Amino acid sequence: MTSIGNKAKLVNSEICQKCARCCKVFMIHTDSDYALRYLWMDSKKIKARDTPFLWFNDVHAKEITFKFPCKQLEFRDGKYRCKVYDKERPNFCNTYPDHVFWNIEYWNKDKIKVILEDERKICKGLEKVTVDDISKMLKETQEGLTSP
Numbered sequence: 001m002t003s004i005g006n007k008a009k010l011v012n013s014e015i016c017q018k019c020a021r022c023c024k025v026f027m028i029h030t031d032s033d034y035a036l037r038y039l040w041m042d043s044k045k046i047k048a049r050d051t052p053f054l055w056f057n058d059v060h061a062k063e064i065t066f067k068f069p070c071k072q073l074e075f076r077d078g079k080y081r082c083k084v085y086d087k088e089r090p091n092f093c094n095t096y097p098d099h100v101f102w103n104i105e106y107w108n109k110d111k112i113k114v115i116l117e118d119e120r121k122i123c124k125g126l127e128k129v130t131v132d133d134i135s136k137m138l139k140e141t142q143e144g145l146t147s148p
Contacts, residue, residue, distance in 0.1 A: 011125030
């Protein structure tokens with residue numbers, strides 16, 4: 001799915017333009033079988049680990065990390081910028097880090113806390129975001145999906 005602009009609410013663009021780690025390191029979640037296939041690629045820039053919160057077939061999902069920057073990322077005038085920011089780009093880019101929490105119930109604060117602690121390793125913009133901030137965003141998002 002593609003969309004235009006930024007739809008994330010938890011982190012502002014100014015923070016993103018100083019960091020851009022999510023554009024320099026890519027992660028996918030998959031099962032052990034696919035994880036092995038990626039790890040056998042000839043690169044030291046690919047790593048795998050168990051996720052603390054995702055499961056596939058009753059086993060922890062594997063998080064595969066690719067330490068390759070996005071070809072659309074550029075550094076100009078002291079800021080990171082997306083070359084296709086105002087064009088179509090993956091919804092992942094437009095909704096990160098919000099979408100990481102979308103499948104959690106807004107009242108499940110223990111699960112939100114675990115995921116927030118893990119995601120802070122990737123996104124510096126989440127440093128000052130609280131569990132209550134995420135819970136509020138989830139509630140608003142879920143209410144927005146159900147209202148006419």
